[in-house]
Amino acid sequence: MADAKTWARVKSPWVLHFNSGACNGCDIEIVALLTPKYDVERFGIKLEPSPRHADILLVTGAVTNQCAERLKRVYDQMPQPKFVVAIGACACSGGVFAGTYNTLGGVDKVIPVSAYIPGCPPRPEAIIDGCVKLLNAINPPKKKKRKQVNGIKEATKSEVVPVVMEVKQDGKQ
Amino acid sequence: MASNNADMVSLLESKFGDKIQIQKDVLGTAAIIANNGIHYDVFKAMIEADEKTGITAITGLDFGANLGVYYHVHTTNQFFTIKAVVPTVDPKIKTIVDIHPGALFHELEVTDLFGIVFQGNEFDGHFVLSENWPDGVYPLRKNVDPTKVKLVPTPEREFNKPAEGREVKIIIGPQHPALLEPEKFSVTVDGETVTKVEPRIGYVHRGIEKTTESRTYLQDTYLVERVCGICNACHSYGFVETVERIFNADVPERAQYLRVISLELNRLHSHLLTLGHACLEIGYETLFQYFWRDREPIMDLVELTTGNRVYGSLMTIGGVRRDLNPEHVPKIKAVLNDFKTEKMPFFRKMYQDEPTLRLRMKDVGTLSREDALKLSVVGPVARGSNVDMDIRKIQPYAAYGEIPFNQIVYTDGDTWARMNVRLDEVEESINIIDYVIDHLPSGPIKIDLPRSVPEGEAIACIEAPRGELFYYVKSNGTDMPDRVKIRTPTFANIPSFLKTAIGESIADVPSNFVSLDPCFSCTDR
């Protein structure tokens, strides 16, 4: 049963977007993700309007004083297990707004963060990459059967050792 | 009607004599120094002389013993600044809201950030500052270090209390599916009819104006660019243009043309975004996806010309940072031509004839011309209500004076008209970029200017996608500005929504609201 839940969560994560004082750059890129060119729905990712249904919280923007309380509340309303992705330099560390009087600088000042995606704003591809990495971390893909993208079979432990030795030998020559 | 410069100045001179002092060619056509009380009469006289007179912005300034209140006023084709000062201890000045309701938000903002009381328009609580900000601490005053301020527990405000009797208060935001950005609106309804709308802005207030004072001009170019992620080129341009005006710099012509390309690409993608977003709000998701799909090639052009999808950072003080690569010209032309010939007719047909769109947008949120003038609305909202004010035409900046284009004006004043203004402007923007690429002058793209800016002050108004964007910069001879004031278009347009929503159905609130193309990160700064 737990497996089935993880499977469902990873195959179709519902995300909630919260702007905690962003400049709009990151937010528009998130909307662009949903539109035909980037289309994150192919990963099963769906934008969800209510915190009560969401698995992943995408936060953009340096947290402003006024938003901090609200961000905390939205996070508390989400059911367990929940993950937070900080999108953009602002959400990661305050970015260009670090040190301004009305921002706290970084989402992790208020709620725990699972993944950071830097960039101002991060390219949509980077956001997709970040989300996929998070999903892989939640449910690591089974190693044995997996092949790498370029067609080379993934190295097993016993195979790795000789490769390292080979490199050393090359260095000596 | 006093429509030209000499008329208005001489009219004021003859009417007020030595009660006022006129400095010609300062902060617009002229700066008028008027004491508390007289400023009211001067502004009244200006409104009576020119029906298009309105408030562009009110800037608060800290001179130490005194606080300055600058009223930036626009008339049909000019800008004036009325300068008044009040003592720092117990600062009070007479409100102008009773003769010009459009000044309401501007006054509230100055009260919140500078503590200047506008007599007749007093309020307590906060307007842009957060609820837990202590009362009596005004972050924009020079002697306050706002980063050291201790926050207080959030007090209970009237805003959140439920309505009485038949009426019901619906709170929209700050986290709401229809709002991309956090902002709160309390809509009071009687049955289905909206009777009152109260906004609570300030959720995205980051304090950019104050922060510019502790960073250098070059750093500020990037900081102000991040006021808004959509019209970013306009913001950085507005700032560098103002600084260049203080320098009295002669920016190379090629740079000015390249700036126009960047500004117009900005307008293009911003308008497409809004045109799509409006469809989303009325539940027409397919058309929303179409608009956003076709916006992507434009984003690619932004990337091609500036090197980045969103923040191009093309503008710099003295010119632009990047030249146009001639190899890219065919691609740019192809994308724009494709948009104009293939995509535009479809979108136009949809917006003109599609019955769903017409049903949800026609006669929704109608703003009459009189109200538009009284509320000092700007941009497509004003032009949708038959007010011809396009700063590119009134006071051409960059290279706009040499580029032929049409000003789009619709007379209906409703949501449909405002969206159609934007749709037509998409086509105009494409034509402008086409023209600029064909007529690009040769020469350098940048001149070098010193890091320290000479003492002085200047204003610049530019036509951002959402309307007139206003910048005021005061320098003190160092490499950091003394004061930067930014008045963004949405800030000027929200009052019109508060007016037009009343008496309409609650179901029309989203489409009415989105037709202003609201941008809160701009509004709050």
Ligand code: SF4
């Ligand atoms: S990271 Fe950049 S784009 Fe994102 S919110 Fe911050 S300033 Fe805006």
